[in-house]
Amino acid sequence: MRVFVTGASGFIGSAVVPELIGAGHRVVGLARSDASADALAAAGAEVLRGALDDLDSLREGAAASDGVIHLAYIHDFSRYESAARTDAQAIETLGAALEGSGRPLVIASGTLGLTPGRVATERDTPDPGSGVSPRAAGARAALSLASCNVRSSVVRLSPSVHDEGDHGFIPTLIAIARDKGVSGYAGDGSNRWPAVHRLDAAHLFRLALEIAPAGSVLHGVADEDVPVRTIAEVIGWHLGLPVAAISPEDTAEHFGWLGAFLAADAPASSALTRELLGWQPTRPGLIDDLDQGHYFRNTSG
Structure with a gap:
């Protein structure tokens, strides 16, 4: 596949890109800066210049792809709700470019705050009153695209993605x-x-891109x-x-x-994810x- 990846030069993206290339996919990474563009080129990816709030670049990247992995996020806790709105708008833009095609869209979200005090599973949904609800809007937007013939899935990552x-x-x-x-x-x-090791998370994103059914919620959880x-x-x-x-x-x-x-x-827990995709953390x-x-x-x- 030709895969468009946002956040491709970030901590998780820099593991996802070689995971995809190693499996035979072509990667086009979104790059906001010269440093990001250089890092992507060095990793063997093509570069599309743009930013998360540059909707034209998102449309261009998604329209020319066989699938999209959306990892970019503005991690600024002083403007959490604004960052979440930007994320949801980006997901809607990417989804619109893929609508009706059956192509995959995989987005990153988080497990933190899902079910305080008990083990959260892939079947749980965020409490609307919880602190994670603003970002959850992006996940809901992605999952709703399954009804528009987009093979969308959400990878909820552990609060600690370590490496x-x-x-x-x-x-x-x-x-x-x-x-x-x-x-x-x-x-x-x-x-x-x-918690989950970054390389195990990268492998999960590839599996989601390749085989996750439309509307899947997946957990990037090892510990x-x-x-x-x-x-x-x-x-x-x-x-x-x-x-x-x-x-x-x-x-x-x-x-x-x-x-x-x-x-x-x-x-x-990630028991349902492991059963669905055969994902087994090894790191x-x-x-x-x-x-x-x-x-x-x-x-x-």
């Missing part, structure tokens, strides 16, 4: 520990996070329920820092914007990946 080069929640938590002189966890630390206290303990051991509980009233001050996410109890889990040490070499204090 060398990660710049998400875990590196932020490490930086906070270095700054505060203590590796903290919220409450009693029994709340759980799912179902890593206790946040365990994460803090591993960080503390690697940094030589004490590990301590942070009280609920101090969580926001200690962790900043990360506090609300860190306090969430959000385990998730190290989150704790094993942390123990390899690269998170601590690459995080400045």
Whole structure:
């Protein structure tokens, strides 16, 4: 297939591109900057210049493709709802270019906030009152395209997609520990996070592109329920820092914007995804990946 990929030079996209090329697909990556364009060309992809809010470039890329993987997202928590609207508009634009063709559209979403306190499955839908509801609009838009003869699917990723080069929640938590002189966890630390290695996630995106039925919801989850206290303990051991509980009233001050996410109890399963697509994660889990040490070499204090 000729596959149009948004977010192709990002942390996850830079794993998806070689996964696709290695399977014999041709990749056209959306690039906003010269650096992104150079990285894509070096990886063996074609380049289409544009941006997430440049709807003409999205239409062009999708119309000329045999399938689309949409990974780009504006990760700015100070304008979360605006970013979600931009994402939903991009998905609608991509879907309109594919409408009636039966071609695949795979988008990225998240598991965090689906079913607080119990294991989320692919059959669960976000609570409209939850903090994930703005981004969920994009997922709903994608799934609705199945009725328009678009083979759409949604890959809900774990809050921790880990590997060398990660710049998400875990590196932020490490930086906070270095700054505060203590590796903290919220409450009693029994709340759980799912996680997936970036290369396992990339493989899932390829399988979704190739074989996921229209309207599929998939979970990019390898570790179902890593206790946040365990994460803090591993960080503390690697940094030589004490590990301590942070009280609920101090969580926001200690962790900043990360506090609300860190306090969430959000385990998730991928059993249905594995059964549907035959996806089997093979890369190290989150704790094993942390123990390899690269998170601590690459995080400045």
